[in-house]
Amino acid sequence: GITRHYKFDIELKNVTRLCHTRSIVTVNGQFPGPRIVAREGDRVVVKVINHVKDNITIHWHGIRQLQSGWADGPAYVTQCPIQTGQAYVYNFTITGQRGTLFWHAHISWLRATVYGPIIILPKHNVPYPFVKPHKEIPIIFGEWFNTDPEAIIKQALQTGGGPNVSDAYTINGLPGPLYNCSAKDTFRLKVKPGKTYLLRFINAALNDELFFSIANHTLTVVDADAVYVKPFNTTTLLITPGQTTNVLLHTKPYNPNANFLMAARPYVTGQGTFDNSTTAGILEYEYPSDVTQNIKKLPLFKPKLPTLNDTSFATNFTKRFRSLASLQFPANVPKTVTRRFFFTVGLGTNPCPKNHTCQGPNGSMFAASVNNVSFALPTTALLQAHFLRQSYKVYTADFPYEPTLPFNYTGNPPTNTNVSNGTKLVVLPFNASVELVMQDTSILGAESHPLHLHGFNFFVVGMGFGNYNPSKDAAKFNLLDPVERNTIGVPAGGWVAIRFQADNPGVWFMHCHLEIHTSWGLKMAWAVLDGDLPNQKLPPPPSDLPKC
């Protein structure tokens, strides 16, 4: 591979959407941010220079970061933030991945505006395992806030209540024609008839899983989270925050209906406030000029989308993803397990501090937890403490392997909804074969949680509703062609089972990619020890690693 250099200047930029102008944090003044394009095997070097008053870090979401944990980016996990006037060079090699990923700020809620696509092409002269597309187009979903998202999360955490929701969903930064004062900010996908396009979808929204559809068109899914999958056709996609999906769009031969609406709106399972609005763009056929005259004025065709809480669509769709599991692209599912975990994921509460009014459930403060531990980020970086063997100053290695208080997770919620708080990690020996079952709890309502693991891809070997039953469910795990990804929705009122090989030394974050749940503590981290061989060790930190 070659080395590709990028420079990311973190700077403010005035951006107007929905007739509201805000000075937002951007990379190089672009919103959404610039694309990173590389081939499998390339080295990517990004110099990030912080010119704004907020601290920042950038995460390369889904990049395996094999032996390059210092470049992963989550604040206080692998690094201290880059402060005003400072710079940090992220340096990593793309190994064994091809497809679409994305980069985003990984501190507080700055990823609301600081995000952009990562396009990973196959190695030179290696074709796609599907028809060569005429063109490739990244389509990145996001959210637009008329007010500052940093103020929104700050206030939510202070009052313990739910945060204000965004004012629009966006497609490539544009809310589209269904919002007030937004028609001119519409994404237009111009296509020619009778061709194949590769659409690279990314959900960079903060807090919502999204359904997406293009009127009168079928999409062929070919890749998820930068791993090829067995192709399948669908009219609707579901993409959780943190997931990416590549699809082929076959445009129609000559068609008198020249324009079609594409639209996305949320899949919502939990309680509380959410934005029930729809972002739209236009699929625009380009015809020779003699036919364009007649078709320009025809009405737009609108897509049908599942209802807001259509969990059966969501689950059926999620289950259709399968690894290619071919000779060229094998599914290296761990067949035996050396470490087994059962984590509950869900919402809960913290008691309201004395002399305080809280806006969470019954006057408490909202919290979220994994195995009843609401994770508290330290004020220095976990990875540094791990590397310097000073973990005792920063975290404890006693994250529970299973819930300390088991209960019927999908039955009546327990009366005590309080979580415990701490900075606890699981420590894994190098190359442990991990099986992890994540069970959604209905303590404050059953809710789908898109769980994201840093540093690894995992195989989704099982998924179901109700309480996970080890004696019955484990026997049905798919170890042949389970999908390999980095983010999976734990179904509302159900569970998901994943396996991964802990072959990457370092400290790796795992969290719900709904930003509000991460803020409330639905996160934890794994420390993977070095192996014996030189290429099984975490190298020392780069000299410009920021200090706290």
Ligand code: C2O
């Ligand atoms: Cu895309 Cu830890 O995040």
